[in-house]
Amino acid sequence: MKSHASTLLAEVRTFRQNHPDVRYVDLIALDIPGHFYGKRYPIEMLEKVAAGSPLKLPQNAVLLGVQGGLFKIGDYCFNDGDPDANRRLVPGTLKPVSWESQPLGQMLITSDGTEAPIEFEPREVLAKVLERLQHKGIHPVVAFELEFYLFDKKLDNGLPQFARDPLSDDPDDQPNLHIERLSRFGEVLDDMAQTAKDQGIDITVITAEIGPGQFEINFGHLDDGMRAADWAALFCRSTRGVALKHGYRASFMAKPYLQYPGSGMHVHVSLYDGAGNNLLAAHQQQPLRHAVAGCLELLPHCMPIFSPNHNAFRRLGGTVNAATRASWGFEDRDACVRIPESDPRNLRIEHRLASADANPYLVLAAILVGLEHGLEAKREPIAPLNEDRSSGTDFPLEMLGAVRAMQHQPVLRDKLGAEFVDVYCENKRQDHLAFQQEINAREYRWFL
Template identity: 80%
Template sequence: MSSGLDSTANTATDFPDLPSEVRAFRARHPEVRYVDLLCLDIPGHFYGKRYPIDMLEKVAAGSPLKLPQNAVLLGAQGGLFPIGDYCFSDGDPDAVRRLIPGTLKPVTWEQQPLGQMLITTDGTPAPIEFEPREVLARVLQRLARRGIHPVVAFELEFYLFDRALKDGLPQCPRDSLTGDADNQPNMHMERLSRFGDVLRDMVDTANLQGVDANVISAELGPGQFEINFGHCDDGLRAADWAALFCRSTRGVALKYGYRASFMSKPYLQAPGSGMHVHVSLYDAAGSNLLAAGGQRPLRHAVAGCLALLPHCMPIFAANHNAFRRYGAMVNAASRASWGFEDRDACIRIPESDPGNLRIEHRLAGADANPYLVLAAILCGMEQGLDAKQEPIAPLNEDRSSGIDFPTDMLSAVTAMRHHPAAKQALGEEFVMVYCENKRQDHLAFMQEVSAREYRWFL
């Protein structure tokens, strides 16, 4: 498939099969003895196993690779919650995983030589319904059967902090040139120079992982930056890139004496960090479906995204902190809205020619699960194309235009858990499991008396 965008070639690997990929890796990296096999859980953390590389070659040749099914259900702190018949009533069964071709790469940020490779249950005889990558795979397969082919690009904002915490709180990073703390919110170019070494290494390391990371921007917050990825005509690979980038970026930051965090709102007085997702839809001939008929499909897709958005908030705001980002400072919407070239809108339509026409979905926090964020966006666009309804007025015409969405986790879970369109689009079993995971995580988070409560009420 071709598209008007500068799409990355949709090739999973340069090797004819998995065994040849592993053998070639061993030939290039004879010092590597272990490979981390990684899969993203519901909160967006990697779980997996560290395999000796000779055992990996056996897996690549067809030996079974099994991990506990319920590892996908881990909470934000790694614990398990009773969810339906899972976790404490099912005997914790294993589930088969498969290696994802083209993802075996060297790890350069650890002290010892390592490799890493992504694994998944999608494409296996019995995929886990609530594994995030499998959820996205089902959505993409459904669109493909309809002749719809997304092209996707992620943009991720993040903060750098000093490696040392002060009383458990983050400190602004000190640049390597002057030793001064980067505590002045601005977007000045010299900040890219002062932190140039670590930022350049982040991009180079991501590229080594196969991630098409490219443009670097200094953002408004102290120590805040954004790195963009190229447009990719494989939605699964685009989400893989976002997940892998977060892992390698944290590792590279530690090498330079920093912490990198994708936390949605680390400072109340500074902008939050978002996950911005650009999405176009093409047919098999490479024509932009959103641009047809005077851009009516674009408006329908926007209307569908706005209608589904209030019922997918636990995906876009994946934790208690993420809800702090909305309505605060600049470029952070407090209602579901859209607009042309308007960064205050949840859905921005960047200026472009018809071949590159796309939506930029700006609502998700940077610490959201990229597979699930993309799945929710695509479901909204799909439902909009089917319903063929016009959206509410854009912010360019009416600054008060918008649709309310839940602004706390428990309300958001309720709105998602019982919404028929969300269950139909994302899978009823997934919605049940995901909402209960988020509800339990939120309740566990609340089981601590904060210092502020003592100051207010003691």
């Protein structure tokens, strides 16, 4: 414990030496909807926390809805006295914040690894899954890919406006998938990439996607699944901040335009044993087929995780590479679970269903549970799309049905935790019902 504290203390002191103008550090964690919450600490107090002083925040901050409100979920929030819960600093995550107007730092905090972890904290849910896999001799290697849109900083009566292309205001003039669009928005994209690298994130490929002002940025493969999810979460925060600095608004909203493709979170996962052998490639790739079958079996029950809000369900179907059924295929981007071409050493799945605004900790936890379940059940998957274009199983396409499908699924309750499943499902149900409590202009046009 002393060694751990000394390492943290050294990290804070080194940061203070390298950034003497930083007076405050944001201590942040991801809540259930995927938003950061936390506190802004004076750097002197952070040093005390690193040395062992308690770090406590309200337990129920994790339960906030999309708009920040609290819902009555079991005895939480309104019948529990709103207790504090211990958090700890995540080593290696203290970094400068370059997109704010004043010098600032940020550092991740979490309840996992404390004496009483919060069972429904997203990072703790993933931590339990990774720990269980490690005990079974399964070591995931993970890489995230995130799509997002750039918009003009100012909204037009609450609606997004296309990002102003330096050469044209017409969205149809933006060359989709062309390298030229990367040059047109090169200044802000370069800053996003460099800022992410300053946060310790390994940025690799940048792509101009099909939608106007839409881009995809890929991260390097990591043998630490938790760190991979940390990267995805931190990238969203820094990208939004950098965009505002350049006069844009960056959004990971799943479906901002009905006429253009939505934004997804693609996750590459391979599994290795302790000796570094690819478990999916053994026995003529039979474990790969089992793992795929497990993913597809649980996928319909994980939809509140993969599509965490009303808008995210709009992304499914009707546009490029967005499935409406649980399916798989080799080198097939229409599939939910794609098997990219690779040598046996790098054989992996690419899970393509989650929306870009999903919670990366929970998305990865759900994917890993699907793979784990498949390896244990040893069932054969349905036919791949390469053999049958109609292959696939249905999954819920609206939130309330999705929540019903998730809440009582025994494998998820066992492997993600029954307490988490109950809390998460009720959070999503209440968010959805709150969203419906507004009459929009179309209803008046149709029914008045």
